[in-house]
Amino acid sequence: MAVGCHQLEWGQQAHRFYTAAGYDPRKEPFGICFDPAKIMAEVTWDPKTNAFIGHVKCDSRLGFESWAAMERFFETHVAAGYVIPFLLCPLNPRFPSAFVPVGMVSSDLTYTTVHVDSFLGQIQTGLCAAGFGHVVPTIAFDNPSVQSPPPPS
Numbered sequence: 001m002a003v004g005c006h007q008l009e010w011g012q013q014a015h016r017f018y019t020a021a022g023y024d025p026r027k028e029p030f031g032i033c034f035d036p037a038k039i040m041a042e043v044t045w046d047p048k049t050n051a052f053i054g055h056v057k058c059d060s061r062l063g064f065e066s067w068a069a070m071e072r073f074f075e076t077h078v079a080a081g082y083v084i085p086f087l088l089c090p091l092n093p094r095f096p097s098a099f100v101p102v103g104m105v106s107s108d109l110t111y112t113t114v115h116v117d118s119f120l121g122q123i124q125t126g127l128c129a130a131g132f133g134h135v136v137p138t139i140a141f142d143n144p145s146v147q148s149p150p151p152p153s
C-alpha cells in the first residue's frame with residue numbers, strides 16, 4: 001500500500017478541504033473513523049519510491065546483496081491482506097458525511113491495540129501540526145483489534 005504522502009501532508013490536505021467548505025478546522029470538532037478492509041495480498045516493487053509496497057513491515061527501502069537475500073525477504077515478509085483506512089469526520093450535524101482520508105496502513109489480522117493506538121497517535125500529531133484544534137482520537141471501529149494483548153495480571 002503506497003501512502004503517497006507523509007502524515008503532515010495528509011493533515012494539510014484535510015485542512016484545506018474543510019477550510020474551503022467553510023468548516024473551520026481550528027474550532028470545529030472532528031473524529032477519526034477506521035476499519036480494516038480486505039485487499040488482494042501482493043508484494044510489488046514501486047519504481048517511483050524505489051521500495052517494495054504491499055507488505056506488513058513498513059520499512060521497505062531495501063537493497064539485496066544476493067538472490068538468496070531477496071528470497072528471504074519474500075519468505076519472512078507477510079503480504080498485506082488488509083488495509084486500514086483512517087477517515088477524518090466532522091462531529092457537527094450541520095456538516096454531515098464529509099469525511100477525508102488522513103491515513104492508510106497496510107496490515108494483516110495480527111495487528112494489536114497497541115499498533116492501532118500508535119497509528120492514531122501519529123495521525124493525530126499530523127492533524128494538530130496542520131492546524132486542527134479538536135480531534136477525538138477514535139470514534140468508530142467494527143470490533144477491537146484481533147490480537148489485543150492480554151490484560152496485566
